[in-house]
Amino acid sequence: MRYSTGLAEARHYASRHVPRWTSVVSGFSRTGALIAATLAIGTMTLMAQGSAVTYTRILNAAAEPQNWLTYNGTYNSQRYSTLAQVTPANVTRLEPKWVLQNQVFGAWQSNPIVVDGVMYLTERPNDVMAVDAKTGRMFWLYRWTPSPDSRVCCGANNRGVAILGDTLFMGTLDGHLIAIDAKNGKPLWNVTVADVKLAYSITLAPLIIKDKVVVGVGGGEFGIRGFIAAFDPKTGKEAWRFNAVPGPGEKGHESWQGDAWKSGGGSVWVTGSYDPALNLTYWGIGNPGPDWNPFQRPGDNLYTDSVVALDADTGELKWHFQFTPNDGYDYDSVQIPVLADLTWKGTPTKVLMWANRNGYFYVLDRATGKFLLGEPFVKVNWSSGLDANGRPIQTRQPAGIATYPGNQGGTNWYPPSFSPRTGLFYFSAWENYGTIYHPEDATYQPGRNFSGGGFTVATPVPGAPSIGIGRRGPINNWTDEVGNGAVMAMDPHTGKPKWKVTQFDVTDGGMLTTASDLLFTGGREGYFHALDARTGALLWKTNLGGQIVMAPVTFQVEGQQYVSVIAGSSMFTFGLRDN
Amino acid sequence: MSHLRVRLLTLAACAVVALAATRASAQVADHQYTSADIEAGSRLYANQCALCHGPNGDGINGIDLRRGVFRRSVSDDDLARVISTGIAAAGMPSFRFQPVELTAVLAFIRAGFDPSGTAVKVGTPGRGQALFAGKGACASCHRVNGAGPRTAPDLSDIGAIRTPSTLQRSLVNPTSAMLPINKPVRAVTKSGTTIRGRRLNEDTYTVQLIDDQERLVSLIKADLREYEVGKTSPMPPATAVLSSGEIADVLAYLLTLKGGL
Incomplete structure (x- = not known):
């Protein structure tokens, strides 16, 4: 899990925004739907006109690199683009083209999608914005105010929307799934989807597969029982549900004792991947609950x-593959399946590759889920190695002794990238970071x-000062x-890494690779880098002066390649200088 | 079943670590209480004090014994006097402890109610202030409330941001207690200029420091021929010039420095 509270923020918003949703069009905030809709018509005629985003377009997203149609860009989640206007030779000519300032505060983990010149992105807690991808000017803003009962461990995050046809889909902090008209921001x-009073939330961006919207639920620090569910994009009717913690009669239930499964965690807070040929969708499942006391939930x-x-x-x-059985360290496996x-x-x-x-x-x-390879990429002492099937040989450290990697892990939820040109898998790692655990019995x-x-x-x-879940201010007094x-x-x-580039502070930067063998990434220090991917x-x-998370x-x-990245409370969009 | 066994093992491992910690701290025993004191104090506290002060020491308004928040007391002597004579007006009775018992209760309080923790002796702030400026020569590098050099960390609020045990560690063994950010750095520019100072901030490409002329300097690492972060503190151990009692006095003075300007 990510740790700290976002509740106060959620409550702050709840008290600020009445009614529960509002649309802001062309600068006018109206609760009267008629007035807002009338204003919207004028705006729509100026929007870039693309065809609706069909499933076929999403399936072939790699063939339209001018767009970024899903959270991970393509179903294989490689976050690799064939755009190559920006190259190692001209990358120094990148300049900021526009900046979008966040309207709220707090770490901004959203991932935009881009459809035919329009960017859709979210900000805390559950705002959706439609922005001209060329100028950064806003077409509309939709605000959902989550219930004051919303509880999230680590900030009022939302990681983005999905699109199908002319409809956007957003999960909310209070466990709703909302369909929104992409043209005018109306619900x-x-x-x-799940009961907010039991601390369920949705922070991930939904994934469209064929005629379904797939989401998972957060709340792994609150004794939820996680699940992944699919919904009809036209009606919101649930089509199927997979219980991340199997109940009686379900396969895998034998890995729990007594009633521990009922509050067993298994949150799902990062978007999965899809292989159309196998018709399989892959999702990472979060930590068991209670997080740090594995003795309370044997199996x-x-x-x-x-x-x-x-x-x-x-x-x-x-099939399934479990990375960390009976986890006592909060090693959520919510990384993106690449x-x-x-x-x-x-x-x-x-x-399938997975750091x-x-x-x-x-x-x-x-x-098949068969284990092919497993190697440590940072110092590991909770396990002495993996057996022939990839199961770890656990070596719990004595009380008071640091466990490596530490609570935030060797890596975490931030997106990796795979370049088919270099054959390398790129990701952010935390090195030489350990934590000491203090397990206690928890009562649900x-x-x-x-x-x-x-x-x-x-x-x-x-x-001494230590690393936080997010960056602790502009002075790095914890040091490397x-x-x-x-x-x-x-x-x-x-x-084994072919190469690595170290940073003084830890990093939550995600990765982007391009066909010109550029690797774009950033980190907590606020630097945005272009590296030679080879x-x-x-x-x-x-x-950029704010942490890139x-x-x-x-x-x-219109013929110009852009690269967008969020740093601190702003999104920066770069393109090549004209000369 | 297996659950219980593992828990017991964990407890056993805890005990081993606690013992190891005790042995290590025994080397500076003069400045601090023994683990036997702390342990005895925990029993006395539970029997005699917890009824009013509560199991966590915060049962009386304005007082948090565990965190060292008192109404008037600063030094160990102050605490001993309050315990022995009581505060009639506030309803605190006097306790007729034997000297070893009194020591034990103080030890438990100074250990932050942690039976496996360390508890340091806190002397008299007035004497400590004199030693800070005089015999201890602390003021030759440290600044307090606007007076003194800036080469070493400013101590104006050190009593608010450090616990007694970490402060004592800084006094007795400065290198072992030096915060990583405060480490001395030495840089040589490509043009051959050597810069020495105390690190203020650092990232992948740059480092910020205050140099030995008290100038704020920001360096780009790519422009440097050499860059080195020192491993030892420039501060000599207080034990070189001060007795155990004097160290306890300086510690008491430092604890009064709470910032607030």
Whole structure:
């Protein structure tokens, strides 16, 4: 989990925005739908006119690189773009084209999508904006005010929307799924996915698969029982549901004892991937609850800390792979499943690559879930290694001794990238970062924190400043002695980084690669970098002055390639200078 | 079953770590209370004090014994006097502890109610202030409330941001307690100029420091021929010039520095 409270913020918004939704069009805030709709017509005629985003377009998203149609860009989640106007030779000519200032405060983890010149992105807690991708000017703003009962461990985050046809879909902090008209920002339907009073939330961007909207629920620090569910995009009617913590009679239930499954966690807070040929959708499952007391829930605690492969039509589990059985360290496996077709030891193989929060990099056969490779990429001492099936040999540290990687993991939710040109898998890692765990028995109370103790970050000197869940201010007084960041370029065939570039502070920066072999990423220090994807050489950097906690995206409008990245409370969009 | 066993093992491991910590701290025993004191104090506290002050020491308004928040007391002597004579007006009775018992209760309070923690002795602030400026020569590098050099960290609010035990560690073994950010840095520019100072901030590409001329300097690492972060504190251990009692006095003075300007 990510740790700290976002509740106060959620409440702040709740008291600020009445009624529960408002649309702001052309600067006029109106609660009267008629007036707002009338104003919207004028705006719509000026919008770039593209055809509706069909499933076929999403399926072939790689063929229209001018757009960024889904959270991860394409169903294989490679976050690789064939746009190549910006190259290693001209990248130093990047300049800011526009800046969008956040209307609210708090770390901004949203990932925009871009459709035919219009960018759709969210900000805290559940605002959706439609923005001209060329100028940054706003077409409309939709605000949903989550219930004051909303509880999230780590900030009122929302990571973005999905689109199908002319409809956007957003999950909310209070567990709703809302369909919104992409042309005018008006809600079309609004369904309750999970009970906010039990601290369920939705922070991820939904994934469209065929005729379904797929979401998962957060709340892994509050004793939820996680699930992934699919909905009819026209009505919001639930089509299928997969329980991330199986109940009696469901396969995997035997990995729990007594009633522990009822509050077993298994949150789903990062968007999954999809293989249309296999018709399997892959999702990472979060930590078991209570987070830090594994003794209270003996057994493997399936399907927490696992990747699950589900039939996209029915939600039926085809296979699973558990990275961290009976996790006592909060090693959510919510990383993005990255799909690629590799020649594995001479045989063409459909693989899934995964740098896990638990400090190991994995390659799995995504048709069967078979373990192909697993290697640590940072210092690991909770496990002495993996067996032939990829199961860790656990080596719990004595009380008071630091566990590596620490609570925030060797990596976390921020998006990785795979370039088919370089064959390398890029991700942000936290090195030399450990935490000391203090497990305690936890009693489940509906909607209340259920973390089972706590942790402290290992520091070289008692009482020294330590790394936070987010960046703790502009002065790095914890230093690299508590942990440092690295961009790793992993060779999936060996499980060893081909190169890595270290950073003084840790980093939550996501990755973007392009066909010109550029790698764009950033970090907590606020630098936005362009690296040579083959060598890691720094080609260009700029100081954006706020932490970068998301991946950049790229798109093209009227012949100009843009790269957008969020830093601090602003989104910066770069393009090449004209000369 | 297996749950219980693992918990017991965890507890056992805890005890081992606590013992190890005790042994290590025994080397500076003169400045601090023994683990036996703390342990005895925890029993006395539970029997004699907890009824009013509460199990966490915060049962009386304005007082948090565990965190060292008192109404008037600063030094250990102050606390001992209050315990022995009571405060009739506030309803606190006098306690007729034996000297070893009194020591034990103080130890438990100074250890922050942590039976496996360390508890330091806190002397008299007035004497400490004189030692700070005089025999201890602390003021030759440290600044307090606008007076003194800026080469070492300003201590105006040190009593508010450090616990007694970490302060004592800084006094007795400065290198072992030096915060990473405060480490001395040495840089040589490409043109051959050497810059020395105390680090204020650093990132991947730059470092900010205050140099030995008290200038704020920002360096771009790519422009440097050498860049080195020192491992040892420039501060000599207080034990070189001060007795144990004097160290306790300086500590008491530092604890009175709460900032607030």
